[in-house]
Amino acid sequence: MATEQPTATAAGDQTRIHNIGYRSYDGPRLGRAYARRSLYSQSLRGAYGLGRSAKSKVLPMLLFVVMCLPAGIMVAVAVATKANELPLDYTRYAIVLQAVISLYVAAQAPQSVSRDLRFKTVPLYFSRPIETSDYVRAKYAALASALFILTAAPLLVLYVGALLAELDFADQTEGFAQGLVSVALLSLLFAGLGLVVASVTPRRGFGIAAVIAVLTITYGAVSTLQAIADVQDSSGAVVWIGLFSPITLIDGVQSAFLGATSAFPGGTGPSNAEGVVYVLVTLGLIAGAYGLLMRRYKKVGL
Amino acid sequence: MGVTVIATESLSKRFPRVTALDRLSVDIGPGVTGLVGANGAGKSTLIKILLGLSPATEGRAEVLGLDVATKGADIRERVGYMPEHDCLPPDVSATEFVVHMARMSGLPPTAARERTADTLRHVGLYEERYRPIGGYSTGMKQRVKLAQALVHDPQLVFLDEPTNGLDPVGRDEMLGLIRRVHTDFGISVLVTSHLLGELERTCDHVVVIDGGKLLRSSSTTDFTQTTTTLAIEVTDTDDHPDGTRAVRDALHARGVTVEDGSGLPGAGHVLLLTAAGEETYDLVRDVIADLGLGLVRMEQRRHHISEVFKDGDAARKEAVGHGN
Numbered sequence: 001m002a003t004e005q006p007t008a009t010a011a012g013d014q015t016r017i018h019n020i021g022y023r024s025y026d027g028p029r030l031g032r033a034y035a036r037r038s039l040y041s042q043s044l045r046g047a048y049g050l051g052r053s054a055k056s057k058v059l060p061m062l063l064f065v066v067m068c069l070p071a072g073i074m075v076a077v078a079v080a081t082k083a084n085e086l087p088l089d090y091t092r093y094a095i096v097l098q099a100v101i102s103l104y105v106a107a108q109a110p111q112s113v114s115r116d117l118r119f120k121t122v123p124l125y126f127s128r129p130i131e132t133s134d135y136v137r138a139k140y141a142a143l144a145s146a147l148f149i150l151t152a153a154p155l156l157v158l159y160v161g162a163l164l165a166e167l168d169f170a171d172q173t174e175g176f177a178q179g180l181v182s183v184a185l186l187s188l189l190f191a192g193l194g195l196v197v198a199s200v201t202p203r204r205g206f207g208i209a210a211v212i213a214v215l216t217i218t219y220g221a222v223s224t225l226q227a228i229a230d231v232q233d234s235s236g237a238v239v240w241i242g243l244f245s246p247i248t249l250i251d252g253v254q255s256a257f258l259g260a261t262s263a264f265p266g267g268t269g270p271s272n273a274e275g276v277v278y279v280l281v282t283l284g285l286i287a288g289a290y291g292l293l294m295r296r297y298k299k300v301g302l
Numbered sequence: 303m304g305v306t307v308i309a310t311e312s313l314s315k316r317f318p319r320v321t322a323l324d325r326l327s328v329d330i331g332p333g334v335t336g337l338v339g340a341n342g343a344g345k346s347t348l349i350k351i352l353l354g355l356s357p358a359t360e361g362r363a364e365v366l367g368l369d370v371a372t373k374g375a376d377i378r379e380r381v382g383y384m385p386e387h388d389c390l391p392p393d394v395s396a397t398e399f400v401v402h403m404a405r406m407s408g409l410p411p412t413a414a415r416e417r418t419a420d421t422l423r424h425v426g427l428y429e430e431r432y433r434p435i436g437g438y439s440t441g442m443k444q445r446v447k448l449a450q451a452l453v454h455d456p457q458l459v460f461l462d463e464p465t466n467g468l469d470p471v472g473r474d475e476m477l478g479l480i481r482r483v484h485t486d487f488g489i490s491v492l493v494t495s496h497l498l499g500e501l502e503r504t505c506d507h508v509v510v511i512d513g514g515k516l517l518r519s520s521s522t523t524d525f526t527q528t529t530t531t532l533a534i535e536v537t538d539t540d541d542h543p544d545g546t547r548a549v550r551d552a553l554h555a556r557g558v559t560v561e562d563g564s565g566l567p568g569a570g571h572v573l574l575l576t577a578a579g580e581e582t583y584d585l586v587r588d589v590i591a592d593l594g595l596g597l598v599r600m601e602q603r604r605h606h607i608s609e610v611f612k613d614g615d616a617a618r619k620e621a622v623g624h625g626n
């Protein structure tokens with residue numbers, strides 16, 4: 001009770017402040033949807049280190065710069081040389097810089113969910129009006145938005161640059177729009193996979209390693225197999241093998257439907273019919289990731 | 303008892319291998335209520351059910367008149383919860399963390415910040431609230447945990463073992479704070495502990511469970527005030543070679559019944575009498591002064607809750623080493 005009794009001698013000021021009467025709260029309580037939005041914005045800011053220590057800003061900001069820098073250079077070159085097209089398609093940009101994107105997911109997915117598991121903060125969330133689905137949606141949407149910012153920002157740089165270089169407006173706008181759809185899909189897919197992997201381990205280091213493994217090992221394996229299939233002239237196999245890594249999945253979807261040139265060996269992406277399978281698998285993975293996260297957090301409970 | 307804050311009716315929770323709660327029926331009113339039981343007695347399980355986070359296997363429960371099975375979200379808007387385990391991220395400050403938790407309870411941004419500042423001050427955190435929690439002592443961390451449970455001004459808080467890991471001073475401060483949560487803030491409290499002794503000073507009401515079963519539920523005044531006893535020990539003098547006896551006779555002459563404290567340390571030299579208020583103390587002091595004896599000690603021997611429950615492991619453990 002020592003803190004409660006004001007005495008003339010002991011730390012006068014603090015004790016007096018301490019004794020200002022309790023004020024009850026009669027203001028509004030904004031409920032679940034507001035809490036979910038607050039968690040979303042806190043997590044989104046956190047994905048760029050905002051509202052966190054200076055140290056946690058370094059990596060995401062650095063990756064953001066690395067992501068945008070090539071776009072800036074391309075634009076500068078295009079404007080200076082009065083080129084009549086950009087050196088790289090909007091849809092190809094994320095494919096070329098996939099390593100940077102993977103690194104970002106690997107760093108930020110564990111940051112977003114492993115911390116709450118490791119420090120056992122999750123029960124505090126669920127002791128409030130929000131439900132499992134609110135938590136999962138806020139975290140998923142936040143990481144997907146952060147990834148969208150990371151991948152769409154350089155496209156915006158390219159687009160603005162293309163307009164400054166007075167390239168064809170209709171062409172550029174179409175390409176930019178296709179690029180945005182593609183990176184939106186990529187953001188949802190990568191965020192989902194990253195979060196599922198990270199939510200399994202409270203250890204951040206493991207989370208980072210596991211996310212990198214899932215994103216890059218699958219890509220390595222798939223592109224190796226595709227190269228072998230291509231050498232053996234089996235272009236059908238090249239397409240089906242492409243379903244098994246996240247980045248080739250996006251590549252397939254966009255070369256079938258978003259006017260992109262395929263990065264597959266041989267340069268032939270999926271046909272329209274095959275492309276439908278690509279879209280379905282992509283959407284299935286996104287839904288599956290959401291489902292797995294829900295299951296995971298139902299279990300964590302209190 | 304007035305209004306019921308928590309009511310359970312034949313509440314059971316069975317896990318595949320253990321029965322954590324076994325047909326528990328209790329009614330708890332406003333004020334500070336202690337929930338006492340040994341490790342594994344089912345205290346935390348009960349809190350999870352009351353928060354609407356874990357379904358009961360059988361029976362029903364209401365918190366603030368809301369059914370836990372169907373109104374979990376409404377209950378969680380009106381109550382606060384302090385978990386027994388660590389739950390604080392080390393790399394953010396207490397202020398940032400509590401503001402965030404206030405918003406998770408639905409408080410608008412400005413209100414969340416104001417209430418955080420108020421609440422942290424009320425639990426006794428000042429300048430340190432801007433530093434990362436990782437550098438806090440256990441006592442400070444417990445205060446932050448308490449603050450996040452109070453920040454949205456709930457009608458009721460569940461405090462799961464808030465004195466865990468604290469030294470005796472920290473424990474007393476935390477218990478004082480808990481008392482104030484009710485007296486000053488007007489918030490009802492359900493506080494768990496496996497130490498029976500520490501709750502008697504703090505609680506208006508104590509519920510004891512063991513193996514998920516209700517052992518006893520009664521108000522602390524029931525056990526303590528009725529048995530308030532004074533223990534007196536005096537010196538001997540040349541005039542009164544047996545001082546103890548002299549005091550007893552003098553008190554008898556004034557109509558006060560006195561027992562000798564057999565079974566207590568110093569038996570034969572200790573007198574026990576039932577205190578009927580201030581007058582008893584004055585009377586005893588006067589009698590001893592008149593006889594010219596020295597008073598070695600005079601103290602209240604409130605029976606501890608632990609002594610009331612002779613059965614149950616916890617009770618036995620707790621009874622050892624107590625007795626004011």
Ligand SMILES: Nc1ncnc2c1ncn2[C@@H]1O[C@H](COP(=O)(O)OP(=O)(O)OP(=O)(O)O)[C@@H](O)[C@H]1O
Binds near residue numbers: 318346
């Ligand atoms: N999720 C669970 N699955 C299986 N058994 C459980 C689960 N949660 C609790 N139990 C068991 O239920 C019993 C009661 O546990 P509970 O945590 O409620 O006890 P407690 O009174 O809070 O104990 P403590 O003082 O150790 O915190 C214990 O035997 C525990 O092992």
Ligand SMILES: [Mg+2]
Binds near residue numbers: 345346347386462
């Ligand atoms: Mg417990």
